[in-house]
Every structure is written in structure tokens, then in C-alpha cells.
Amino acid sequence: xxxxxxxxxxxxxxxxxxxxxxxxxxxxxxxxxxxxxxxxxxxxxxxxxxxxxxxxxxxxxxxxxxxxxxxxxxxxxxxxxxxxxxxxxxxxxxxxxxxxxxxxxxxxxxxxxxxxxxxxxxxxxxxxxxxxxxxxxx
Amino acid sequence: xxxxxxxxxxxxxxxxxxxxxxxxxxxxxxxxxxxxxxxxxxxxxxxxxxxxxxxxxxxxxxxxxxxxxxxxxxxxxxxxxxxxxxxxxxxxxxxxxxxxxxxxxxxxxxxxxxxxxxxxxxxxxxxxxxxxxxxxxx
Amino acid sequence: xxxxxxxxxxxxxxxxxxxxxxxxxxxxxxxxxxxxxxxxxxxxxxxxxxxxxxxxxxxxxxxxxxxxxxxxxxxxxxxxxxxxxxxxxxxxxxxxxxxxxxxxxxxxxxxxxxxx
Amino acid sequence: xxxxxxxxxxxxxxxxxxxxxxxxxxxxxxxxxxxxxxxxxxxxxxxxxxxxxxxxxxxxxxxxxxxxxxxxxxxxxxxxxxxxxxxxxxxxxxxxxxxxxxxxxxxxxxxxxxxx
Amino acid sequence: xxxxxxxxxxxxxxxxxxxxxxxxxxxxxxxxxxxxxxxxxxxxxxxxxxxxxxxxxxxxxxxxxxxxxxxxxxxxxxxxxxxxxxxxxxxxxx
Amino acid sequence: xxxxxxxxxxxxxxxxxxxxxxxxxxxxxxxxxxxxxxxxxxxxxxxxxxxxxxxxxxxxxxxxxxxxxxxxxxxxxxxxxxxxxxxxxxxxxx
Numbered sequence: 001x002x003x004x005x006x007x008x009x010x011x012x013x014x015x016x017x018x019x020x021x022x023x024x025x026x027x028x029x030x031x032x033x034x035x036x037x038x039x040x041x042x043x044x045x046x047x048x049x050x051x052x053x054x055x056x057x058x059x060x061x062x063x064x065x066x067x068x069x070x071x072x073x074x075x076x077x078x079x080x081x082x083x084x085x086x087x088x089x090x091x092x093x094x095x096x097x098x099x100x101x102x103x104x105x106x107x108x109x110x111x112x113x114x115x116x117x118x119x120x121x122x123x124x125x126x127x128x129x130x131x132x133x134x135x136x137x138x
Numbered sequence: 139x140x141x142x143x144x145x146x147x148x149x150x151x152x153x154x155x156x157x158x159x160x161x162x163x164x165x166x167x168x169x170x171x172x173x174x175x176x177x178x179x180x181x182x183x184x185x186x187x188x189x190x191x192x193x194x195x196x197x198x199x200x201x202x203x204x205x206x207x208x209x210x211x212x213x214x215x216x217x218x219x220x221x222x223x224x225x226x227x228x229x230x231x232x233x234x235x236x237x238x239x240x241x242x243x244x245x246x247x248x249x250x251x252x253x254x255x256x257x258x259x260x261x262x263x264x265x266x267x268x269x270x271x272x273x274x275x276x
Numbered sequence: 277x278x279x280x281x282x283x284x285x286x287x288x289x290x291x292x293x294x295x296x297x298x299x300x301x302x303x304x305x306x307x308x309x310x311x312x313x314x315x316x317x318x319x320x321x322x323x324x325x326x327x328x329x330x331x332x333x334x335x336x337x338x339x340x341x342x343x344x345x346x347x348x349x350x351x352x353x354x355x356x357x358x359x360x361x362x363x364x365x366x367x368x369x370x371x372x373x374x375x376x377x378x379x380x381x382x383x384x385x386x387x388x389x390x391x392x
Numbered sequence: 393x394x395x396x397x398x399x400x401x402x403x404x405x406x407x408x409x410x411x412x413x414x415x416x417x418x419x420x421x422x423x424x425x426x427x428x429x430x431x432x433x434x435x436x437x438x439x440x441x442x443x444x445x446x447x448x449x450x451x452x453x454x455x456x457x458x459x460x461x462x463x464x465x466x467x468x469x470x471x472x473x474x475x476x477x478x479x480x481x482x483x484x485x486x487x488x489x490x491x492x493x494x495x496x497x498x499x500x501x502x503x504x505x506x507x508x
Numbered sequence: 509x510x511x512x513x514x515x516x517x518x519x520x521x522x523x524x525x526x527x528x529x530x531x532x533x534x535x536x537x538x539x540x541x542x543x544x545x546x547x548x549x550x551x552x553x554x555x556x557x558x559x560x561x562x563x564x565x566x567x568x569x570x571x572x573x574x575x576x577x578x579x580x581x582x583x584x585x586x587x588x589x590x591x592x593x594x595x596x597x598x599x600x601x602x
Numbered sequence: 603x604x605x606x607x608x609x610x611x612x613x614x615x616x617x618x619x620x621x622x623x624x625x626x627x628x629x630x631x632x633x634x635x636x637x638x639x640x641x642x643x644x645x646x647x648x649x650x651x652x653x654x655x656x657x658x659x660x661x662x663x664x665x666x667x668x669x670x671x672x673x674x675x676x677x678x679x680x681x682x683x684x685x686x687x688x689x690x691x692x693x694x695x696x
Contacts (some may be wrong), residue, residue: 015160056242089197090195092194269389273390275546433523494623
């Protein structure tokens with residue numbers, strides 16, 4: 001079998017946890033990509049996918065916490081996780097600066113996720129050799 | 139035309155704002171029901187519909203804030219709005235008691251919405267003469 | 277008031293069916309008459325030998341097998357959907373009844389709720 | 393790298409198409425080549441005279457008409473989907489090109505992103 | 509006007525599997541109310557439904573630019589939608 | 603093994619409109635990877651695809667109890683899914 005060329009991936013997740021399977025499939029994919037020696041340029045959350053960056057998600061203790069698992073994976077591998085600001089604000093996900101701007105009592109963005117514009121996605125598509133989308137199923 | 143018998147409605151919303159049209163259709167329906175003299179026993183948010191009770195949702199100023207519009211309607215008409223606790227916790231929506239339990243920095247539940255169990259939905263189905271569901275479209 | 281909960285989405289890919297099951301169990305817990313109808317791709321909830329550890333979700337097979345014990349009056353599977361997905365009663369969890377006409381079934385219940 | 397953004401869901405009922413449009417405009421803003429393909433029920437985004445005040449959403453008709461100005465290279469409509477929804481070029485916003493084969497189109501782009 | 513047995517509220521585009529199932533479940537004496545994306549059925553070449561009263565929510569029809577092609581369907585506003593749900597013996601949201 | 607031109611990743615049940623569109627867009631030299639709910643195509647009576655390599659994600663197949671009916675599809679794990687995306691010239695997620 002021919003050696004596989006190493007790739008630099010951008011992953012885009014548009015499906016929400018506890019609504020779609022996208023965050024699980026994407027995490028299993030991401031772990032395997034890193035294990036095979038590929039790199040992940042960044043992970044971009046878009047649309048309903050921004051709910052994956054919620055610090056307030058509290059699933060039952062016998063269920064996987066997808067936000068927590070993703071946060072650990074991103075930290076351990078020093079991979080940027082970016083939630084789209086327009087998707088996030090509509091859906092009630094704010095970082096500290098948005099919290100102040102909208103005079104909310106707290107931020108609910110889970111570290112190490114950050115909030116930024118679609119330009120981050122554009123940069124990802126330019127910097128990566130592969131862009132893989134994880135949409136909600138159905 | 140025959141006079142229409144007055145009904146007591148329970149509305150169940152399972153589609154999220156800024157993802158589905160369900161909260162808008164349901165609010166237009168609810169306003170018209172009240173205007174026609176019907177009563178609303180309660181509004182129950184289930185599944186992705188719980189995002190309608192987010193206090194942190196901050197849509198652009200030229201777009202309708204569905205959480206805010208719903209909150210005003212419920213207050214003005216003294217109608218209970220209940221978000222299912224199991225759906226809410228998974229999706230990162232917490233009231234003050236859950237906030238303390240999970241040691242989170244704040245609650246993000248929008249007043250007058252409350253968080254409670256599916257028993258509230260069961261009670262609604264028993265107390266009402268009509269139960270109308272507003273699901274995500276597609 | 278009798279309720280029919282309809283699940284027409286397959287398991288694991290979305291949460292809608294799972295949350296609809298909770299609705300059925302909740303009605304049963306309050307001693308309200310309730311039945312489940314699995315139709316379309318939703319009949320795949322009923323297939324035996326679901327091995328879910330690698331997708332890190334709980335299998336619903338056990339819950340479904342326990343549905344009669346919890347007070348769910350009936351679990352119907354749409355016969356045409358079962359043919360499409362090559363499911364026979366033998367392939368499915370115990371206690372399933374084939375429904376030849378889902379529209380007749382919808383007509384028998386006062387209150388119908390679809391999964392998501 | 394050329395990108396094709398595919399919108400196959402109708403307007404207003406879901407947000408996926410709207411957010412996919414933002415992706416296209418964002419690529420164009422960064423001077424990246426991008427085109428839009430409307431297919432399936434998504435062709436209904438292109439219909440003229442959308443009057444959205446009563447559903448309290450912004451019409452996308454104006455945005456779409458401005459797509460060429462913003463740098464979107466082409467707006468394709470799947471011809472078979474247009475037939476199904478009885479849409480002709482006259483019924484649609486300006487600047488739409490009919491695509492007889494969406495699979496050929498998919499093959500021409502290095503990078504394809506579906507709405508939601 | 510004879511009473512409606514079951515009012516079927518459909519909010520999904522004609523291609524959606526639940527939309528297909530809904531069309532197959534309609535019985536004489538029932539009524540169908542198209543809302544949200546389901547109003548696109550007015551534009552699509554769908555088969556007509558004998559013996560079924562068909563309504564479409566006017567704000568959704570207008571939003572999708574379909575004011576000209578309502579065919580056999582009666583346009584209703586939100587108050588009329590409420591009336592339909594009050595009159596029908598059963599209501600199913602698909 | 604000839605290289606894959608486009609890898610189509612499909613995660614929707616056979617009834618889903620996007621699933622139908624995906625099946626119609628496959629070209630010789632492409633490969634199809636069934637994930638999540640799309641693995642149900644292995645159980646459904648779907649038409650076979652001449653000239654298209656078909657893969658199915660094993661964890662999703664197992665979750666849905668379909669280990670016995672994989673037919674012509676090759677089962678792959680997550681590492682092999684990564685390999686497929688690395689080998690293919692293009693990847694489309696439906």
C-alpha cells in the first residue's frame with residue numbers, strides 16, 4: 001500500500017451535540033488524524049455547531065460530555081477551536097467581551113474555544129490541504 | 139359561520155430559534171389564540187426548543203429577538219413557560235439552582251421561563267383541550 | 277386521553293427519537309395511556325444487537341425491551357417500513373406489533389406527538 | 393482554491409441556507425473565488441417577490457441580487473429542481489445561470505460546502 | 509361546512525420524508541394546513557388530494573413569493589389557523 | 603488501487619433528500635463513505651452502484667445492529683476514514 005501523504009486539516013462542525021452525531025464523529029476523526037501524523041489547522045464551529053463550545057452544558061453523568069471531551073482534545077494538541085461570532089451570538093453563546101457589551105452576568109464560552117468571524121473559516125480553507133465538514137445527520 | 143368553541147391550549151415548541159421557524163410560527167399562533175379569547179395553559183419547550191429560553195441570545199439589532207419577544211408575551215399574559223430540564227441541561231441552559239449544583243458562574247435562563255420535568259408536559263396534555271406542536275421544519 | 281408517540285427518525289444520528297421515547301415513558305409514569313409507533317427509518321430503533329460503545333452513546337435496546345414493563349401499552353412498527361429495511365419480527369426487540377396501516381393507527385389516538 | 397457553496401434547503405423555514413450565503417459572501421470579501429449552487433428545494437431562494445414582513449425575517453432577495461457585486465462569481469440553479477418548482481429564469485432574481493448537471497458542477501470545484 | 513376530523517399541520521418541504529408520509533396518511537374528512545416550508549407544495553408539481561380540504565398559511569406563502577400560485581388551497585392567516593385547530597376534533601403536527 | 607477522485611461522505615438516512623441527491627451525483631472513480639444514519643442504506647433495498655467503491659463506518663454499522671448485512675460495502679474504522687480523506691483528491695460532505 002502506498003504511503004499516505006500527510007495532510008493539514010480544517011474541520012468544520014455544523015451539527016450540535018445532543019441533537020446530532022456530528023461532534024462525536026468529528027472527534028473520533030480528529031483523534032485518528034492526529035494519531036496518523038496529520039495536523040489540524042483549526043476546528044471551526046458554525047451554525048448549530050457553536051453549541052459544542054458551551055461551558056454550561058451538563059449532560060447526565062453516564063453520558064459523554066462532548067464539549068468537555070472536545071476542550072480536552074484541543075488543549076492537549078494545541079489546536080485552535082473557533083466558534084463563528086454571528087452563529088454564536090444568535091444562539092446565546094458569548095465570550096467575555098460580548099458579555100460586557102451585552103451586559104450579561106457571565107460568559108458561557110468553554111475554554112479553549114474562542115469566538116471570531118467567518119474570516120477564520122476562510123483562512124482555514126486557504127491554509128489547509130483538506131477541509132472536512134461534519135453536518136447534522138437526519 | 140358557527141361560533142367557535144373556546145379552547146385551552148398547551149403549546150409545545152421543539153424547534154430552536156435561528157435554526158427553525160418554529161418559535162415565530164408558535165408566537166404568531168399564540169397571540170392570535172389569546173386575541174380570539176382562547177386560553178394558553180402553558181408553553182413547553184422540548185429538545186432544541188429549549189434554546190428559546192436563553193437569556194444570552196443576542197441577535198443583530200435589525201433581527202427579531204425571539205427569546206425576548208416570547209418572554210414579553212408570556213409575562214403580559216401571565217402564561218407559564220417551561221423548559222424541559224433534561225433537554226436544557228444537555229444543551230447548556232441552566233437556572234439558578236442548576237447553576238449552583240454544577241458550580242457555574244451564572245444562570246442563563248430567561249425570565250419568566252422556568253425549568254422543570256416532562257411531568258409539566260404530561261400535565262399540560264391532561265389539562266388542555268388542544269396540544270399543538272411546533273417542530274423544526276426542513 | 278390516549279397518546280401515540282411517533283418516531284420516524286433513525287437512532288443515534290439525531291436525538292429526536294431518544295427524547296420522544298422519554299415522552300412516552302413519562303406519560304406511562306403518570307399512568308396515562310400511551311403507545312409508540314416506529315415508522316420510516318425510525319423502525320431501525322427496534323433492531324436487535326445494537327452495539328453502541330464506539331459511538332459513545334447508550335443503546336436504547338434495553339429501554340425498548342422494558343417499555344411494556346414501564347406501562348407503554350404497545351409498540352407498533354410500520355409494516356411497509358420494515359419491509360424496506362428488511363426487518364422481521366425476529367430481528368426486532370420483543371413486544372413489537374406490526375401495523376399494516378399507520379393512518380388507521382393515527383386515527384385511533386386522540387393525541388399524536390412526533391419525535392422532534 | 394475555488395469553492396462551491398450548495399444550498400438545498402428552502403428559505404425561512406431553516407437558517408442553514410442563510411448561513412451558507414454568509415459563507416459565500418465571506419469568501420468573496422477575502423477575494424477567494426466562490427460560486428453558489430441552488431438545488432432541490434433550495435431553488436426557492438431565487439424566486440422574486442419574497443414578502444417576509446409577516447414572518448419577521450429579512451428577505452434575502454436583495455442580498456442575492458447583489459451577489460455578483462460582492463464578488464460571487466456565479467449563481468447556479470439546478471435545472472431539474474427549477475422544473476419541479478415551476479421556476480423559470482424570468483421568475484428568479486437577476487444573474488442566475490441554469491445548471492443542467494449538478495454533478496458536473498461539483499466536479500469543477502476543488503472545495504464544496506453544503507448549507508448546514 | 510362539515511367538521512374537520514383531523515387537521516394535519518405540515519411544515520416541511522415536499523421532499524422531506526415526513527411530508528411524504530403526511531400526504532399518505534390523509535383520510536376523507538381531514539384537512540391539511542401547509543405552513544412554513546410546506547407551502548412550497550403549492551409550487552411543486554404535487555398530486556391533488558381528492559376529498560381533502562387544503563389550507564396554506566398566507567404569511568409563509570408571501571414570504572416565499574408564491575402569492576400567484578395558490579391553486580386549490582385556501583389562504584389563511586394566523587387567526588384562521590387558530591380557528592382551524594379549535595374546530596378540528598384532532599390536530600397532528602407533522 | 604486507483605486513486606479516488608472524489609470521496610463522498612454521506613451521513614443521512616436513505617429517505618433524506620440530500621441522500622437521494624448524493625446517490626445521483628456519484629461518478630466513476632468516486633468513492634462513497636456511509637457514516638452515521640447513512641449506514642442504514644446497507645439494510646434498505648437500495649440499488650447497487652456500478653463502478654463506485656462503497657465504504658461504511660464500522661462503529662456506526664455496529665451501533666445500528668447491521669454487522670450481518672454489509673453486502674458489497676467495505677467496513678472501515680476512524681483511522682481508515684482519515685486515510686480515505688487523505689487519499690482522495692476531493693472530499694464532499696453531504
